[in-house]
Amino acid sequence: MGADGDPLRIVEAPGEAGAYVVQPVGELDLATVPLLEERLDALVCAERDTILDLSELSFLDSTGVRLLLEATDRARDNGWNLEVRDPRPLVMRTLNLLGVAGRLGLSES
Amino acid sequence: MVSDAFESRVPARADQVREIRSQVADWVRELGADRDVVDAVRLAVSEALTNAVIHAYHGREAGEITVRGRREYDRLLLWVSDEGVGLVPRPDSPGMGIGLGLMAQLADGFSVVNRRGGGDGGSAGTVVSMTFELGYGDGGDGR
Numbered sequence: 001m002g003a004d005g006d007p008l009r010i011v012e013a014p015g016e017a018g019a020y021v022v023q024p025v026g027e028l029d030l031a032t033v034p035l036l037e038e039r040l041d042a043l044v045c046a047e048r049d050t051i052l053d054l055s056e057l058s059f060l061d062s063t064g065v066r067l068l069l070e071a072t073d074r075a076r077d078n079g080w081n082l083e084v085r086d087p088r089p090l091v092m093r094t095l096n097l098l099g100v101a102g103r104l105g106l107s108e109s
Numbered sequence: 110m111v112s113d114a115f116e117s118r119v120p121a122r123a124d125q126v127r128e129i130r131s132q133v134a135d136w137v138r139e140l141g142a143d144r145d146v147v148d149a150v151r152l153a154v155s156e157a158l159t160n161a162v163i164h165a166y167h168g169r170e171a172g173e174i175t176v177r178g179r180r181e182y183d184r185l186l187l188w189v190s191d192e193g194v195g196l197v198p199r200p201d202s203p204g205m206g207i208g209l210g211l212m213a214q215l216a217d218g219f220s221v222v223n224r225r226g227g228g229d230g231g232s233a234g235t236v237v238s239m240t241f242e243l244g245y246g247d248g249g250d251g252r
Contacts, residue, residue, distance in 0.1 A: 027127055030123040031124045059127075061208075
């Protein structure tokens with residue numbers, strides 16, 4: 001992944017069965033977390049089933065993990081269906097190191 | 110030929126973190142480290158830089174962060190330092206525990222030291238030190 005272009009951009013599109021897919025593309029860290037946080041804050045109010053597709057996320061550190069946990073906790077508290085999916089192996093290793101994969105609904109491997 | 114030393118000094122700003130962790134990771138890759146080590150270094154440096162950006166200059170004008178690296182045989186030494194207020198427990202602020210815990214797991218050795226000797230006898234900042242085994246094969250000398 002080159003250093004050109006935005007560190008993070010967010011792709012959004014309708015998905016299967018009326019769900020909405022939010023796909024962060026790039027790196028999630030202190031500088032880019034606010035971008036994704038803003039989108040998720042907006043969507044929690046919309047109350048659509050949402051899939052957070054991590055397949056295009058090339059980097060995640062603890063600031064991003066904190067956002068994922070807050071978002072999924074908040075979704076659970078508000079009856080909003082937010083599903084985290086398809087982390088790359090590198091991202092999954094980080095989630096496992098922090099012991100949060102299960103909490104995000106991802107099976108530990 | 111890749112240098113055995115790395116140094117960079119940048120403003121303590123969130124938008125600097127990605128560039129510096131990438132530079133350090135690229136340097137470690139050029140040193141011939143295993144990919145797992147490169148990934149671990151990238152993440153650990155991101156954590157150390159992030160802590161410094163959030164906490165080092167809290168309540169003060171933002172200063173700089175210095176990142177230094179040095180390869181010694183099959184070991185990598187890294188220092189992330191600032192000239193800020195020092196590492197202090199702040200119950201009301203976003204927790205540092207998760208990042209520190211992650212660095213401790215990623216690195217083979219890890220320490221955080223508050224330097225004393227600031228102008229009024231106070232803090233002269235914080236130094237995060239980390240070591241990583243580079244994972245060279247038997248007899249490897251970094252070539």
